[in-house]
Amino acid sequence: MTDSAPKDKAQKSLLMAFQLQGRRIFVFGGGQVALSRVNSVLNAGAAEILVRSLDVCDEIKELTKTHNEVRYIDNIDLKDAQFDVENEDRCDLMFACITDRAVSEKLAHTFRKICPINCADIPDLCDFYCGSIVKRGPLEVLVSTNGNAPRLARRIRQDIEGLIDGTNMQKAVEKVGILRAKLRQKHSGQDKESIKTRMKWLSDVCDSWSFNQLGSLDEADFDLLLSQYPNHVSHDQFLSIAKS
C-alpha cells in the first residue's frame, strides 16, 4: 500500500493496456519494489529492461541470468548522473524505485520529456500507476481505487479472481481467441461487408453461448461451428448438428 499525500480533488485516470513488445524500460533502484516492477514488465513482454542502480538485490541478479531481456547497469550514482535522453538514455517507460525524493524528482523531470514515468510512492511524480492486477492466461483485469484504498484493491482483486476461476472465463477467452483467428483465416475478406459479417457472427456466438460452453470447444468443434458460417448457431443447435 502506498501512503501518499491526499489530492485536493478526486483522482481520476484512464485505464489502459500498454503494449511493451519491442520496448525498452528503465528501472532505477535495486530493492524489492524495483524487483516487482522488473517482474511486471518482463511478464508484459518488454524487450529490454535495464535496471540502473549502484546495488541490486539477489532476485534481480538472478533474473539477469535467466532472462536475456533483463540487464543490470551497476555504475550509476544517480545523484550525480547526467542523462542523454535523446540518444543512449532513450527509453519507452521509466520506473523510479528509490527512497531519495530529490533524485526521484530529477529522474522524473528528465524522463517525463520522452516517456511516461512512475515514481514509487510519490503520486505527484507519476504519469501512471500499476494498480492491482489479475492475470489468467490472455485475460487480465486491473483494479484501481484511484489512490483511495490501494489495500482494499487487493481484496477486490481476490474476489474478482474467485469470480473468474469459478466460471471458466479464462478458457472461454482462449477458445474465442482461437475461433476468431480460424474465422479470419477461413473467411479472410477485407472489404467492409466481410468484416461486418465476421464481427456480427462472432458477437452472436460470444453473446449467446455460456463461458462453459465456449471454454469446452475443441478442434473438431471449431471446424463444425465454422462450417455453419455465416448462419448464427445457438449452443442447442450446435449440439444437434454435432449429433446428426
Add this chain to the structure above:
Amino acid sequence: MTDSAPKDKAQKSLLMAFQLQGRRIFVFGGGQVALSRVNSVLNAGAAEILVRSLDVCDEIKELTKTHNEVRYIDNIDLKDAQFDVENEDRCDLMFACITDRAVSEKLAHTFRKICPINCADIPDLCDFYCGSIVKRGPLEVLVSTNGNAPRLARRIRQDIEGLIDGTNMQKAVEKVGILRAKLRQKHSGQDKESIKTRMKWLSDVCDSWSFNQLGSLDEADFDLLLSQYPNHVSHDQFLSIAKS
C-alpha cells in the same frame, strides 16, 4: 469489437492507470469512435481535448459547448497536414479514429515520437488499448483479453459489475479513502516509523472489516475509530466501544 489481424505470438500488455490531469489529448476524427474517446478522456480528467477533423458529429459539437476542456479544430485536412510536434502540436496522448489507414500510419509515426498513441482498429499502430472498463465512483476495473475476445470482455465486465454492485465495494473504497485522509491529517508524521505505523493500522482495518462494515462508516464512526489509533480495532471491538 475490433476485427484485427491475429498476432504471431500471444499479445501481452502492462495494465496501468494513466493520469490525465493537466494533460493535452489529440483526437483525430469526428465520428462515433472519436466521440467515445473524447468521453473517456473527459471522464478521466484530461485538461485539454482537441478534436481534429474536417467534420465532427453532433454529439461532439454539443460537448464543446458544455465542456471547456473539449475544443474542435475544423480546418485540418489530415492527408496533407504537417505537424510541429515539438511546439504547437505537442500533446500527451493521441487517438486516431479514422478509417484511412495511410493517414493513421502517418499520424502514428509522427506522434509516437512524443507520446503514446492509439489508432482505432489498427493494433500494430497502437501503443495502448482502452479495453472494457467498469466505473463505480473512485473504483475502476479494466478488463482486457489482450485482443483475443473483445466482445467477451464486455460480458466479463458485466459480471464484475454485478460482483461490485452486490457487495458494497464502491462505498467501502470511498469510506476508506476518507478514513485514510483523516488519518494522515490527524497523525501527519513524515518519518519512516510514522508512515509505517499508519500503513499497518489502515491495512489491518482494510483486511479485517467486511466491505459492508467499511461502507457503513459515518462521520462519528471515523472519529471513534481514529481515537483508537494506533491500536488495531476489529469490527466487534469497534461496536462494543461505540455502545459503551
